Amino acid sequence: MWSKVFFVCLLSALQQSSFGVDLKFRECSPRMPTAVSNWSSPYCVCNSTYCDDAPRISRPSGSFRSYVLISTSKDGLRFSTSTGSFRGSDAAPDIKPDASITVDPSMTYQDILGFGAAATDATGININSLPEAAQNEFMRSYFSEDGLEYTIIRVPMAGTDFSTRPYSYAMVENDTLLEYFALAEEDHRFKIPFIRRAMKLSRRPINLLASPWSPSPWMKARPTWIGSNTLKREYWHTWAFYFAKFFKEYQDQGLNFWALTPQNEPLNAFGALPINSMEWTVEDQRDWVVNFLVPILKKTGFGNINIILVDGMRHLLPEWPQIFMNDSSTRKQFAGTGVHWYLDHSYSVDRLDETHDLFPDKFIIYTESCPDYDADLGSWYRAEQFAVSIIDTLNHWVVGWLDWNMALDERGGPNWNGNFMGAGVIVNGSAGEFYKQPTFYTMGHFSKYVPPGSVRIGTSNEGPFEIKTVAFRRPDNSTAIVFLNTHDSERIISVSDITKGAIEFSIPGKSIHTLIYW
Template sequence: MWRTVLLVCLLSALQQPSFCDDLKFRECSPRMPTRVSNWSSTYCVCNSTYCDDAPRISRPSGSFRSYVLISTSKDGLRFSISSGRFRRSDAAPGIKPDASITVDPSVTYQDIFGFGAAATDATGINVNSLPKAAQNEFMRSYFSEDGLEYTIIRVPMAGTDFSTRPYSYAMVENDTLLEYFALAEEDYRYKIPFIRRAMGLSKRPINLLASPWSPSPWMKVRPTWIGSNSLKRKYWYTWAFYFAKFFKEYQDQGLNFWALTPQNEPLNAFGALPINSMEWTAEEQRDWVVNFLVPVLKKTGFDNIDIILVDGMRHLLPEWPQVFMNDSATRKLFAGTGVHWYLDHSYSADRLDDTHHMFPEKFIIYTESCPDYDEDLGSWYRAEQFALSIIDTLNRWVVSWLDWNMALDERGGPNWNRNFMGAGVIVNASAGEFYKQPTFYTLGHFSKYVPPGSVRIGTSNEGPFEIKTVAFRRPDNSTAIVFLNTHDSERIISVSDITKGAIEFSIPGKSIHTLIYW
């Protein structure tokens, strides 16, 4: 599996310094799905003895005007490497491009905070179902220098639909002072060990984001986990104290949180979706956060935790942030806005621009994104959906983009109410294997090669609408451009940078690429 990679790196090294930090990174072990459609692609098989790597790319000496291209495609490329040099801008191009990208490093936008996903119970259950050696390969694939290097983990506060049961940390009825508050078995078996393993592998700092789905039914107007329901006002203080108790319990386990969202999808319950939920209006949630949550966090020493608003679909923008932040006294209490991608096809990305321009000092983060369940592995359609969303939202001021479950089983679960979904990795416990979907590699083109501290920079694009791009200046002062070709056919791309010159290269149909140059 290493031969092709070695050959590319060694041939490149004859012409210029090699970009391959480790010549022995492992390639995908591909498998085609049993049933093939127009959107089918390979998936990569991992087990206790073998799993592919995300190649490390580092700046070599004498690298001025040099570039490396990392490529993934529907026809089977997975983090494939090629490299070359820029020509002078006044030199004649060798081929006529279909699309011309001009980079302007002097135009800068938002800082990138990082990429990641959630440590759900389902993820922990599926990882634990694998042999130990395969578990290690899974964790390396997401968090090590040979993996995607995720830097944000969203941690559900108690149960979600991707648990085997609905639960909270306050299961004793009328325990208003939370004397019987206790983390669940799921925290000790799945979430905490998973987070510790991730942090032990990662060379980059990992930030934890907490989000609740539902309190116990005894705290709610209707005593149910699901359906149209809200928090009884007499328990507003109890619910705020619940957050502080959660942070203290995790702190005692050596885990500290960067941020919280007050509620996962606060309008879900109004629509009676069958998942653990609790409804809030924007005005009620603002009053609870300002008058209960913030004072309790301050009193208990957790006021350093950032508060992220909304944590729902972008049809709530910019109205929800306006309710919270139009008042100057409360605006300073909030760090940013969290968005879920599920209704993006119905509501314009202009809502992100509007929110940014109203509150330019506050960040926007995509806190949850998840493909639909697909019984056939290897869907390129899901990968392209992710890539389109990430490129579009990063071009609209978003600083981070988080996936939902990191691993699900072959049914898209477990999920206590059968709300099955897709994931970047599918676990086959009976075979002791896990399968990396094309969406896994799509995310890696960003999380691996656009590290925290990167800054989005200006680009202009002349050519077919099928070519989507977004560009960054990385912390090491190199430039990274992510390209997506949604067309079925090969396209020739030209990239011009006033500081480097120009290059031309071809990319296959249905493919995503990260170009890095120094």
């Protein structure tokens, strides 16, 4: 079956030189998971000598109505490409589409900021477990022109649960002036080298986003890393200075930050979750940011770093942004709102609209999203979860969407507290291999083909709810439409654009596609 898929994709590629599709891209080397379920799909195997690419797409020669369709499916397609042309004013074929998509380029919405994931300790540990050549393939897969071209990296400030130990940069007790502040071995071995390699590979600028999980226990009301806990008020100044010290240390390594969040999931500690955490009430966090963090960052030369508030689940919207930005003097301190996807199933996407309507000059970005519970090789269910979330949130003013860990091991770690999860890439260090999950390809349908600076444009969808769409005008003035078919069966799609004409094509059941046309 897989050799047939490979042959069809290769034959299609050989026909596409005039359509702006790179002929040299390498196809997925598929492998099915050992434990097969109704949601099982191939994952793609990479090693030191071979790894598949994300095909480069450029403006084709000839007709201005040309299009390229990039496809990924539960049955095994991975960035498969096909090409064609809009039929202009020609008579419509005798086909009854299941869904009719109409594009309205005159209706414009938010600019896209980018897509990415986090440079956790677990990510760095797993990369370092691979041979050097396989490491290079891993980095290319995420950051090069032949990869997903991620443009945002979230950088934890010290440890998270996806570390092998809890730690901070201020481990000496009562060091209120932070005279002993120091980056950890993990920064020098895992995070900083990883970020440098990513920036060297990328043709697009990469934005760094900093987030803290927990200060040292001596700064907290209860001297623990986890559980219900707050920052002692006598250390509010010290904790703000901690941020400035962190940015200076990274600046000395040649790395500058685009943005920060004041606290990862500030309500986690209230729920006593078993991860590094610290709780904040919204009023206390606002007062700390406005009266301590902002002045210290300005004084130390880091006042240009954007502050993204909330960095928690959707149920905090729009109340937290309202309290943070309740007057003009505080509102100007914040660039946008960060959201995590974990409770989206319980809280309406309308909360994003409400937040945008209140603060239309402030962006909304999803700063963390992750499938729960272990690695789950080859899960199409998780790929579909990602696609549904990304399409739904982009259609409601979100400007970017971040995965959590870029790489985990076959258990879904390491994680010092056993909180194993999934990732876009699973690493088998002992075999010198890594496995690209279906979620990796879901991310690429957006990060690769909807670059920063793209603008969401209007669409209408006459068809079943199983077909989800979102459309953009890209910086090169082409149009990109992402389609998701959540149904088990093939569906016929019609796309109409008043500036180009119409096309019809079929898409497999359980599949995601990016259509690009000029």
